[in-house]
Amino acid sequence: MDILVTGAAGFLGSHLVDRLLADGHKVLGVDNFSTGRPGNLAHLAGNNRFTFRQADITCDHIEISSQLDRLYNLASPASPVDYHRLGLETLDVGSAGMKAMCELALANGARLLQASTSECYGDPAVHPQTEDYYGNVNPVGPRSVYDESKRFAEATVTAYHRYRKLDARIARIFNTYGPRMRLDDGRVLPAFVGQALRGEPLTVFGDGSQTRSFCYVDDLIDGLVRLMESDAGAAPVNLGNPEEITILDFAREILKLTDSAVPIIYQPLPQDDPLQRCPDITRAKKMLGWQPRVGRSEGLNRTVDYFRQVRGG
Ligand code: NAD
Ligand code: UDP
Secondary structure, X not given: OEEEEEOXXXXXXXXXXXXXXXXXXXXXXXXXXXXXXXXXXXXXXXXXXXXXXXXXXXXXXXXXXXXXXXXXXXXXXXXXXXXXXXXHHHHHHHHHHHHHHHHHHHHHOOEEEEEEEHHHHEOOOOOOEOOOOOOEOOOOOOOXXXXXXXXXXXXXXXXXXXXXXXXXXXXXXOOEEOOOOOOOOOOHHHHHHHHHHHOOOEEEEOOOOOEEEOEEHHHHHHHHHHHHHOOOOOOEEEEOOOOEEEHHHHHHHHHHHOOOOOOEEEEOXXXXXXXXXXXXXXXXXXXXXXXXXXXXXXXXXXXXXXHHHHHOO
């Protein structure tokens, strides 16, 4: 198949490109490098089934030269540090960018998958989060540039499906980790691992009782591909690992894994930081036959090894 991946130079996008090429497809990658890096795709130089174009999906025309069967839309700043820095761009990519990608998919008869997020649930009152929960998002808080952009993008995809018969899928992705995350992207895993490897204190925000559940990248990519190729339709599907952990326990795990004795220090909890997050993956299990396979200790070991390598030891 001919497949377009936007956000191809990012953490998830570059792993998705690898998987699609390994499955024998032709892939066009698009990215504006606002948070991604050319280095994530460097190993694909010379692969004649991969083409790359530097473009901004909110405003640049993306020329499709032959045919397009699938469009995975992953372009968007994703870490809190990135979307705070790029607030207006984040709103643009979920609105103008999303609309442009729906039009592109429609014009080419392609199926589109939107990379949405558990942030659509905000600071959730329902736990674990099921897809039919509408969420609890502060529309004017600091996270709203991301949360509302992603919610608007879901509304856009759904409207294109409803009114224009766009063949669409929506993945609500929960916290995912693995090699190729940037050490400086501010997300909790690279933050803690980076601090431990540099011998600095680990910065736990709040009292560390807030929870997250971490999915290894290979599992998540497999879920995205299964969802794209399923007959699940346009209803959102949660993809994530349902094994929940407090951030304080997560910090302790990282200390152990990195064999580090640095202290944990506490800093203020950012405004609207969700206090609990865990996916209910019943729908993904039923519709896709999918569930995560890589346990946290195995996934963390692989990721810490990667960070050690990029730091040079
Ligand atoms: P990332 O920042 O590593 O990748 C995003 C990529 O999109 C980057 O390469 C960036 O340069 C590119 N991009 C941003 N705006 C663009 C634009 N206007 N035009 C073209 N390219 C643009 O983040 P990631 O973790 O790989 O996330 C990928 C997608 O998955 C995002 O849409 C994100 O919201 C979603 N997601 C990720 C997670 C996670 O835990 N990693 C969780 C939920 C949702
Ligand atoms: N966090 C933390 N210390 C850090 C970075 C993050 O305690 O140095 C916390 C953050 O407040 C949140 C959780 O870890 O409760 C996950 O944060 P992240 O930015 O990775 O993603 P989020 O799930 O909030 O989008």
